[in-house]
Amino acid sequence: MPAYGLSLLLSTDPAPSLLPCSADAVIRDRSKGGSCGRAVVGAPGDRRGSWEPSCLSGELMDLIRTEGQRMTAAQPSETTVGNMVRRVLKVIREEYGRLHGRSEESDQQESLHKLLTSGGLSEDFSTPYPPLRANVIEAINELLIELEGTTDNIAMQALEHIHSNEVIMTIGYSRTVEAFLKEAARKRKFQVIVAECAPFCQGHEMAVRLSKENIETTVMSDAAIFAVMSRVNKVIIGTKTILANGALIAVSGTHTLALAAKHHSTPLIVCAPMFKLSPQFPNEEDSFHKFVSPQEVLPFTEGEILAKINVHCPVFDYVPPELITLFISNIGGNAPSYIYRLMSELYHPDDYEL
Known part of the structure; x- marks a missing residue:
């Protein structure tokens, strides 16, 4: 899997060359949403060894969100990139919630209730969990398998x-x-x-x-x-x-x-x-x-x-x-x-x- 797109997902060191690489990838794959989406999601597996276990979930999500903004800015009409960034963020939220002891019931609420209340709630992602790294990588691999079989x-x-x-x-x-x-x-x-x-x-x-x-x-x-x-x-x-x-x-x-x-x-x-x-x-x-x-x-x-x-x-x-x-x-x-x-x-x- 190409190591462009979210190549910083499991890293704490920003790469100066990310924007040109991501922009080139998005432009080249503008007619291949599936390929572009798999590249964005698959990049974390290429850098799995660079994420420190002590890295906080909140910091990781902020990093992903920042790089997601940079990639979507490269080609705003390629919405697949932003969608995959959001999917990865949802994966991190879910895995953190499981380790934090929160029931999955909160993820199964009625959609209207979630939309009405989410703006006023601020989740705490400040607790470090060493198993989070392996769990997130496993969940992302499952997401990649899902993407491969969509067609x-x-x-x-x-x-x-x-x-x-x-x-x-x-x-x-x-x-x-x-x-x-x-x-x-x-x-x-x-x-x-x-x-x-x-x-x-x-x-x-x-x-x-x-x-x-x-x-x-x-x-x-x-x-x-x-x-x-x-x-x-x-x-x-x-x-x-x-x-x-x-x-x-x-x-x-x-x-x-x-x-x-x-x-x-x-x-x-x-x-x-x-x-x-x-x-x-x-x-x-x-x-x-x-x-x-x-x-x-x-x-x-x-x-x-x-x-x-x-x-x-x-x-x-x-x-x-x-x-x-x-x-x-x-x-x-x-x-x-x-x-x-x-x-x-x-x-x-x-x-x-x-």
Whole structure:
């Protein structure tokens, strides 16, 4: 496992080179949330020998939170990094609580009660526990195993949602959706329509990969989504981020697809592992807006036109929760209204803001 990301998790000596390494890792893995998340969580195992047993849990959590802020600042739109930092903080809190003699009952309270009371409570992490180091490392290793199997766990549920002779529509390329459809194709015969997701046209890559598995696949332009939707039985998509209100930050064009599905009462299913669930809300716009060069839309050779207009090429769409029918994650299927409950199970309320 690469030793970048939270390479200081089990160390008390800050490394000056962490920010460039983490920034490079985040940028290189911007389309591979799973790889980036595993790197962030896996780094502690590479430095397990540098954490002194006498290190206080509070100091360790402050260090992780500080480095988490630095990594998220390198690429704010890569929410997976912050999510994994929060998961590690939750692991430390839980292991400290067990050693401190606190019952796990406090972690199983109603979510609303936790949200209302957490702001006024301050936990004491000042007691050193020598076994804490080994317990935290073991828990992080379990988290790594969970991350490794997320795609397979989602794909295993495919036969429950895809039936024979159905027409499935998707957009762009998603490794999770690809695995989901391939698993269903082992026992079911169905047709897939892929919207090309212009101007990046990642849908072409998806179509090629599916056709190699003998899945009947058709590529269409994004403009034809509404016209074709009446023939579609289900829409299955991936996403970049699941927000705290159950909304999505997904590839550009997904909102159009979701609106068409809603108009035709076509179920929209989102395949996404739990590490993409973020406690952020859509009002934090600076974290989600991302624009790239409009070269694919309007080439720079059109100099005469470019001098007179401004061209914006957004990478992501915001998809509100009312357009989503079901989330399929590595822990099962859930409605958008249940997201708040999953948040309380994955992250501690005090860690929502790093």
